[in-house]
Amino acid sequence: MDLSGKLSDEENLIKNNFDEYCQKNYVPNYQHYLDNREFPVKIMKDLSGMLLPLTLPMDVNENVDDVMLGIISEEMGKYEFPLPAFLTMHFSRLLPHIGDESLREKYIQKYLSGNSVICGAYTEPGHGSDAYHITTEAHKSENKYIISGEKAFVSNPGIADIFMVSTRTGSGISIIMLDSSMDGIETYEIENMAHMFKGEFGGIRMNNVGVPDTYLVGEENKGFKLLMDILSIQRVHVGLYAIGIAESALSEAIEYAKMRRAFGMPISKFEAVSFRLADDMAKIESIRALAYRALSMENHGMDNRIESAAVKGYGCEVAFNAVSDALQTLGAAGYSKTSSLERKFRISRGFLLGDGTPDIQKLIISRKIFGKEFSP
Known part of the structure; x- marks a missing residue:
């Protein structure tokens, strides 16, 4: 591109x-x-x-x-x-x-070969944005880890066959892979606003799960940096997924506004309708440009943490607001359960929570531009 x-x-x-x-x-x-x-x-x-x-x-x-x-x-x-x-x-x-x-x-x-569904198990009942102070622990015993703890509000727990689990390992955090066949693993479901499949959202309880030390991902006690690096670029893709939802929502709203008539004319003739969607389109195009810039920087090995955080934080807000405006354009028709916009509204709202909230993204940006000494 x-x-x-x-x-x-x-x-x-x-x-x-x-x-x-x-x-x-x-x-x-x-x-x-x-x-x-x-x-x-x-x-x-x-x-x-x-x-x-x-x-x-x-x-x-x-x-x-x-x-x-x-x-x-x-x-x-x-x-x-x-x-x-x-x-x-x-x-x-x-x-x-x-x-x-x-x-x-x-x-x-x-x-x-298409035979895996992966669960990223990083958040806990009391630790979401504060991903460093997790309480799940892995104790080393000869050539294996014994893991106990709970992860909550994670994606794919009930359908995954692989779990990437962040856990404390003494002086730091490590990432250890679990196979769903291992003893001591219990998954549970939490239904959310955008629930589509059974088992796609919920948690995992680990009760003295014995894991060979060969299942360590990265280096012991250095998993937090690896996780943050992976999440940084993943956030850009989550932002683009949200933008994709918003683009399809706007397309539907634009076609509806040209067809729906009120007071003797298409509602697109009213500035309250057309200007609102025009603003959304301008913001979406701005975020798309920033997103692909961030991805190009990743391809070239450049530091893109500010761009990635901006795409995830601001971009997901832009996407949600665009879907909301599209739904508003359709009025009651958009609010009904048979409307795709009703689903898009619920799905896009979730992107303001998962993989780092807008507030966390602002914190990342502020620390990058001011330094930790002068930022919150």
Whole structure:
């Protein structure tokens, strides 16, 4: 993608292939998925030959093309693609950091073949934004860790077969991978505003779970920095997913405003309607430009923490407000349960909470520009 937004031939090909897949296989079944509430695991299989290699190249020494991946994140938002699949693609960034070579190869191949759903288990009942002061603990016993604690308000716990768990390991925080088959793991469900599939949101309780030390991800006691680095770029993709939702909402509202008549004219003729949506469009385009700048910086190994935080914090606010304005344009029709805007409203609201709230993003930016000594 260049500065004009024009996609390369390869980017166009991958985007068009994904669009075609969604139109033929996902959109026709969307209502069935909503009614059934079972996560269609076949989706991960479908993605294995199409998108998963983009998130995790076969050669783990190669870099992910985050601009290409960002194009897909935005498209996923437009289709309201299942969040368990979207998040698994980004949680997979931790797989190459598994220390044991044979174990790393095993789980990477399992993921690339579409046989994995990953849960990022970082937050706890009393520790959300304050991710450093978690209470889950892992005690080393010979060649394994014994983990006890609880994670809450996490994605995919009831459908995941892999859990990436942040835990205290003495002097610091480590990330340890758990397999759902291990003894002592109990998952539970929490229904939220945007609940689509059973088990896609909730928590995990760990009662003396014995984990071989080969399941350590990254270095012991240095997991917090690894986690923050992974989350920093993941936030840009979450922001683009939210922007994708907002773009589809605005498209629906614009078409409705041209068709709906009041007082003898299309409601788009009223500035209260058209100017509001025009403002939303301008803000969305600004965030899109910043998002792809942040992803391009990531591709070039540049520090993009300010840009990433801005896309997640401000971008998700822009997206939610745009969806809200789109719903307002449709009035009661948009507020009904049969409206896609009602769903988009609930989904986009969640992005103001998960992966770092707007307030946390402002804190990240202020500390970057002022330094910790002069910032909150």
